[in-house]
Amino acid sequence: MLELQGLTKTFGGQTAVHNETFSVAPGTIMGLIGQNGAGKTTTFRMILNFLHPDNGAVLWNGRPMAVQDRAFIGYLPEERGLYPKMRVADQIVFFAQLHGLSRAEALARLDKWMDRFQVKGKKTDKVKDLSKGNQQKIQLIATLIHMPKLLILDEPFSGLDPVNAGLLEDGIRLLKDNGSAIIFSSHDMSNVEEVSDHLVMLRNGEMVLNGKVGEIRQQFGRTKVYLEQPPLSDQELQDFPGVEKVVHQGTRYTLTLSDPTVGHALFEAATAKGYLPEFSQQPPTLDEIFKLKAGASA
Incomplete structure (x- = not known):
């Protein structure tokens, strides 16, 4: 050792x-x-x-x-x-x-x-x-x-x-x-x-x-949500309470939440309006954690 x-x-x-x-x-x-x-x-x-x-x-x-x-x-x-x-x-x-x-x-x-x-x-x-x-x-x-x-x-x-x-x-x-x-x-x-x-x-x-x-990622909470073809509009996603940021690439969306508990309400709102091919709530990636801990200069 x-x-x-x-x-x-x-x-x-x-x-x-x-x-x-x-x-x-x-x-x-x-x-x-x-x-x-x-x-x-x-x-x-x-x-x-x-x-x-x-x-x-x-x-x-x-x-x-x-x-x-x-x-x-x-x-x-x-x-x-x-x-x-x-x-x-x-x-x-x-x-x-x-x-x-x-x-x-x-x-x-x-x-x-x-x-x-x-x-x-x-x-x-x-x-x-x-x-x-x-x-x-x-x-x-x-x-x-x-x-x-x-x-x-x-x-x-x-x-x-x-x-x-x-x-x-x-x-x-x-x-x-x-x-x-x-x-x-x-x-x-x-x-x-x-x-x-x-x-x-x-x-x-x-x-x-x-x-x-895995434990380090979990420390930062499940504040990332990945959606595919959500039945909610871009404006609805941006205005949703607790959603801090929306990034849209093709049919995929990445949302940053202010609190992991927002994910439950977001899932219910999205599925209530139609079919949702993908909904995945994850902690920040290691790359995002690195940027957070290293500071903007990194």
Whole structure:
């Protein structure tokens, strides 16, 4: 288990992270979110012992991270780094050996990972001859091939199209099922909501959200209503007591309520006037919560 206990880090007079405390258990995925400069990358660097906290501790299975043999960690930095003139196989073997795998073990696993991520290219290709997307897949394979017990991913979905993002999600879940503790950052709230068991949000270095994704959403109440082809007119929806905002796209409407209890009256009023193909009352999306907690500047 990864544990962060009261981490604080300052640079000059600027506090990057303050009193950060959370844990990531084996077989779970934690999403770390926050606007640019919130402290996410600083957190990762303290976990990896690249930076030393001013206060607090980072523990792995109850022991300080600084005294661990870190071969069990997989880390994908936001600033990707491959050797462009090396062949794919040599690149993967190099990183795998740094984490304790033999050349034979690395090569035996490489074919499966290239197939899993649908890499367009051969093991004998130089990295520079692959497309940007396939280079990113090779970087991911280098991070995952030794099946790390602790996996840290800094913006792993950046630049990936939906198909390849889905392949990465499958790879992350494979490690989760294998018992890895996983922590990743992302600006794409749909990825965070889809993949994460647990969520921490930082704002200016302070933790402002910490909990299971579903429980965090429920804290904000079911103030969103999604309608399709409502028998009420646009004006009736806008004038309905307790409806604060109406967004209309095609046949679909998204309503923001001042109070979740308004939903019952709205449903009765709509169905009394005719057939309603869809009525769904939900808490705010994670993207909406992020904007609310991060502030307008985000």
